Amino acid sequence: MESISYALGILFAKNLQDQGLNEISTNDMAKGLSDQMAASAxxxxxxxxxxxxxxxxxxxxxxxxxxxxxxxxxxxxxxKNNDVTVTASGLQYTHLTQGEGENPNAASTVTVHYRGTLIDGTEFDSSYSRGEPISFPLGNVIKGWTEGLQLMKAGGKTKFYIPQELAYGANPNPSGPIPPYAALIFEVELISFQ
Structure with a gap:
């Protein structure tokens, strides 16, 4: 049992470290563990x-x-950048490459390549890294994407600067890399839509 107890301690500590809890007192934590096991907490x-x-x-x-x-x-x-357009909702964008034809609407299913970063440049997601584009209904994504992709045409590439209100706000995935209230930057290539 000694090696299993030690292994459990390692895994528990790793979990705490992964959550940024390096300042936890291991002495107090060991006392809490010991007291609970002895029914004297x-x-x-x-x-x-x-x-x-x-x-x-x-x-x-x-x-x-x-x-x-x-x-x-x-x-x-x-x-303040001259090449950035700001919509009424606060979405900011710059067309990097103009596409052709019609624009998708909120009911469209789009196929895109994209790269998402935090404002410090930290990449948190990329279809380019996975080596294949992704398709999804435009109405099933964050508001910034729903609004922004309707400003594009097939073949176009646009950089979106999405305020937290149009992204994940206070509730991003708790185990993910996006902090609460973070603005996000996406470079999106609209391949096609239907």
Missing amino acids: SMSPEQANAMVGEFFQAKKEEAGAAAKSESEAFLVENA
Whole structure:
């Protein structure tokens, strides 16, 4: 049992590190583990769960406030570029290559290649990296994509600067690379639509 206990400790610590919790006191955590196993814990599991939930909520709000502030400042500066157009919703874009023909509508299914980054340039997703374009109904994506792709024509390539309100806002995938309230940048090539 000693090696299994040690292995569980490694996995638990790795999980904490992956969540950015390097400042956790291992002595207090070991005491909590020991006390719970001995049925002498100073709080119930429900109380512990509530405390941990409040801690993570505060960390999320702290990270979100920073991302929101940085994103807003970025978008204000970006809007000053002569080649950037800003829509009524706040979506910003630059056509890199003009396409031809009609524009898709919100009910269209589009086929695109794209690269998504945070405002610091960190890539979080790319169909180019996967080596194949992706198809999806335009009404089933973030608002910034639904609006933005309707401004494109097949064969066109556009760079979108999407405010958090038109992206994932306060609720991105908790285990994903996008922080709450982050503005996103997408370079999108509209291959076709139907």
